[in-house]
Amino acid sequence: xxxxxxQESILTDAPGLSVLIMLLIIFVLLMFFAKSxxxxxxxxxxPYLESYNDITLLNYLRTQVExxxxxxxxxxxxxxxxxxxxxxSDEKYKPKLIEVTKRILENTAPFDRSGWNLxxxxxxxxKLIEFNTKPLSWxxxxxxxxxxxxxxxxxxxxxxxxxx
Amino acid sequence: xxxxxxxxxxxxxxxxxxxxIIITLTVIVVILGLSIFYFKQLDLSDVEGGALSRxxxxxxDCMAYSDGERVYPxxxxxxxxxxxxxxxxxxxYEEGYGFNFILKNSQETNIREIKATNIPIELCDVESKNxxxxxxxxxxxxxxxxxxxGGTVLSTxxxxxx
Numbered sequence: 501x502x503x504x505x506x507q508e509s510i511l512t513d514a515p516g517l518s519v520l521i522m523l524l525i526i527f528v529l530l531m532f533f534a535k536s537x538x539x540x541x542x543x544x545x546x547p548y549l550e551s552y553n554d555i556t557l558l559n560y561l562r563t564q565v566e567x568x569x570x571x572x573x574x575x576x577x578x579x580x581x582x583x584x585x586x587x588x589s590d591e592k593y594k595p596k597l598i599e600v601t602k603r604i605l606e607n608t609a610p611f612d613r614s615g616w617n618l619x620x621x622x623x624x625x626x627k628l629i630e631f632n633t634k635p636l637s638w639x640x641x642x643x644x645x646x647x648x649x650x651x652x653x654x655x656x657x658x659x660x661x662x663x664x
Numbered sequence: 665x666x667x668x669x670x671x672x673x674x675x676x677x678x679x680x681x682x683x684x685i686i687i688t689l690t691v692i693v694v695i696l697g698l699s700i701f702y703f704k705q706l707d708l709s710d711v712e713g714g715a716l717s718r719x720x721x722x723x724x725d726c727m728a729y730s731d732g733e734r735v736y737p738x739x740x741x742x743x744x745x746x747x748x749x750x751x752x753x754x755x756x757y758e759e760g761y762g763f764n765f766i767l768k769n770s771q772e773t774n775i776r777e778i779k780a781t782n783i784p785i786e787l788c789d790v791e792s793k794n795x796x797x798x799x800x801x802x803x804x805x806x807x808x809x810x811x812x813x814g815g816t817v818l819s820t821x822x823x824x825x826x
Binding site: 517520524527528530531532534549551552555556558559560562563564603604607608 | 686689690693694696697698700714718721722737738739770772800801802803804805812813814816
């Protein structure tokens with residue numbers, strides 16, 4: 501609105517003032533809700549979870565397993581990394597690897613609602629085994645280890661810790 | 665009396681005042697809105713509890729197995745798993761912190777429990793408590809009589825200040 505002297509008065513421009521106040525209220529409400537929804541994100545846990553994941557993967561690969569390799573009815577003691585190497589060349593050891601992996605991973609979780617995903621993959625991209633206990637979303641931590649196996653090949657082991 | 669063409673600035677102030685008030689109000693609201701994020705509190709209890717818990721598994725002064733040449737993080741030396749070692753491990757954290765560690769074998773049977781707190785860990789499940797709790801279950805390996813076994817350690821770090 502324009503006054504007699506040609507000067508604008510914001511107080512007399514009621515619609516404009518109402519729009520401005522509404523915009524300010526919407527801004528404050530948006531900030532308030534944005535803060536409320538980001539509260540769970542302000543709980544920092546990443547640095548500790550990364551090393552948690554690394555130790556779990558290392559210990560999984562170092563776990564000792566009893567298995568008859570030579571068919572001499574005597575159990576040989578090897579670790580999971582060696583068992584993965586065996587499975588990459590002979591699938592008959594796969595059930596044992598699945599059994600051991602399930603026993604270890606299903607028994608551990610840092611929090612009640614967390615889950616594990618494990619992939620063991622050959623260098624040609626084919627998967628030896630894969631476990632998906634929870635679907636992956638944005639909030640997960642990943643550890644990778646490469647194991648040299650027979651015929652100069654590499655098998656990669658990837659463990660994801662999924663937080664929900 | 666004012667001369668023709670001269671400007672009386674004193675009259676402009678009351679006319680400009682409403683605009684000034686609204687602009688100031690807008691700036692204050694915007695600054696307050698943004699300050700909500702700038703001054704937000706971060707919950708560091710998981711990082712603090714997690715870092716203290718890591719020490720238990722990583723440090724040679726704590727429970728990590730050492731063959732004399734190197735230390736193996738994540739592998740527990742069962743001979744070290746005692747009260748005396750726990751006290752030595754956290755000797756700089758006696759005030760304001762409590763610790764409880766339970767070692768279980770692969771059959772989920774308790775092998776040992778060591779603690780440096782008078783608070784029962786069951787109280788961590790109580791919602792209305794005046795302390796914070798960090799808890800985790802870590803898959804570990806432990807040496808016993810020269811043989812390496814798989815098991816878990818249930819760690820509880822009590823943070824009295826939280």
